[in-house]
Amino acid sequence: MSGIRSRTPRPNHYILVVFDSCRYDSLIRARPHIIRKLGRVERRWSYASWTAPSHFNLLMGLMPHSSPKHVFASEYYKKDLLRFNERLGCEKVSFEALVPRLYLPPFLKDCLGYETHALVSLPVLNPKTPLNAGFDSYRLMEKHNDMRAMLREMHFPEERPSFWLLNVGETHYPYALPDEPEDQWPRLHGLHGVFKHFDDARPGGKLARRGQSFFNRAKMSELRDRQIAAVKHLDKVVEELFDLVPNDTYITITSDHGELFGEEGYFGHGPIQHEKVFEVPFVEGKLR
Numbered sequence: 001m002s003g004i005r006s007r008t009p010r011p012n013h014y015i016l017v018v019f020d021s022c023r024y025d026s027l028i029r030a031r032p033h034i035i036r037k038l039g040r041v042e043r044r045w046s047y048a049s050w051t052a053p054s055h056f057n058l059l060m061g062l063m064p065h066s067s068p069k070h071v072f073a074s075e076y077y078k079k080d081l082l083r084f085n086e087r088l089g090c091e092k093v094s095f096e097a098l099v100p101r102l103y104l105p106p107f108l109k110d111c112l113g114y115e116t117h118a119l120v121s122l123p124v125l126n127p128k129t130p131l132n133a134g135f136d137s138y139r140l141m142e143k144h145n146d147m148r149a150m151l152r153e154m155h156f157p158e159e160r161p162s163f164w165l166l167n168v169g170e171t172h173y174p175y176a177l178p179d180e181p182e183d184q185w186p187r188l189h190g191l192h193g194v195f196k197h198f199d200d201a202r203p204g205g206k207l208a209r210r211g212q213s214f215f216n217r218a219k220m221s222e223l224r225d226r227q228i229a230a231v232k233h234l235d236k237v238v239e240e241l242f243d244l245v246p247n248d249t250y251i252t253i254t255s256d257h258g259e260l261f262g263e264e265g266y267f268g269h270g271p272i273q274h275e276k277v278f279e280v281p282f283v284e285g286k287l288r
């Protein structure tokens, strides 16, 4: 050994923020000032219509797609994974490098020396699920709707790069802000009994057309406005996130799937085949 080591720059810290259930048009209508500092908000498509498979896909390293034409899926996957080299500020990410596990957290941890952390809001992603593979820490937050509480958990050691997955729940039904008393949350007949556990086990479906017991246009409009208000709130929390992170931090903000607010008789997400359940916002960049 010569004693002189070429100093390789540390890869970027990387934060993947998932606004659970946030529709693309809800984010656009909220007109966020801070989130837009990352770059242009793209309209993309989730690979899945509900939380668990969508997060699995994100953690495989495949972000919501652009629905490209005239290209083989395998070529698109490979090209999309290469984008991680810009996110991480290195040249070590490829489809081949991820084989055979095809899962980002253990790759970041074992091959690139990252600390890997997840803070999740939805119990369907809880730490006992297989999604936890390769994470140094993986925590279900006490409240399903408090991104600000996540910021208090975040830390960035100087000597190692960090990866943080933040699954944010303010944009999930009932689109409640953390300081809103639970007895003031909206109630949809037949939903809150299940949703009180936020287990996402019955995330959506076709609403009854006859009886109109909960297909109520005014109610749907109110719920949609609440999701937009949640994004406005999160824009302020994202500003606090931007203030918190060190230099050389790359941030992606997206959502795991969309949400239906009464279109064609649907509410929510999950067992729904509709454009709006796949349409998601996508924005990313490095601040400084």
Ligand SMILES: [Zn+2]
Pocket (backbone or CB within 6 Å): 020, 021, 050, 051, 052, 256, 257
């Ligand atoms: Zn979700």
